[in-house]
Amino acid sequence: MARIGVVTFPGSLDDQDAARAVELCGAEAVPLWHGSDSLQAVDAVILPGGFSYGDYLRCGAIARFSPVMDQVVRAANGGMPVLGICNGFQVLCESHLLPGAMIRNEQRHFVCTDQRLRVETNDTTWTRDFGVGDEISIVLKNGEGNYQADPETLQRLEENNQVVFRYIDGNPNGSNHDIAGITNERGNVVGLMPHPEHNVEELTGPSLDGRTFFSSVLGFLAARV
């Protein structure tokens, strides 16, 4: 059975939900403490949502220096699948595994909503089971989700097909190019502001679109063995 590591930083909020989603989708969730310098032989890593280190400084700016992140960066650069959800996406940007940065939402309010997204590429480890152009609904809940990058970076992301998700039916936070999620050039590292781990069960609905992230990575790992 595939082993998916879920990192817990001080202030992580959604690590338990991410672990539950991993198990519902048929893998073993392996808890990884932020102070550990071992990834415990996991096959993939999820950096979950929350308020790591209390969101002091920019969100994710302190978590980046957690000992476990040295291992995550090394593994990601070696091709391991890594998914950063919301605060996890912020940590991936702060760690320079993904380009750009997040600033406060344009309207200066915390946003909590069922957000419509368009899938822009399925050429990543975490989106291979989606169709390009699929429109999905995933929970969005953050205060610092306004994705910013310089014009050259935005152009490179667009030209390389590294924009993975775009907000549709309105931009909720002012993100450049309506960007909700991006990937690295290799497609193994994906970060997004919405929370797929909250869209995996009928009970909490409204969609089950989050499951496709987990089926995607599990399919990738199964094909690799």
Ligand SMILES: NC(=O)CC[C@H](N)C(=O)O
């Ligand atoms: N849900 C989250 O992960 C929130 C991330 C971060 N604390 C923010 O408000 O932007």
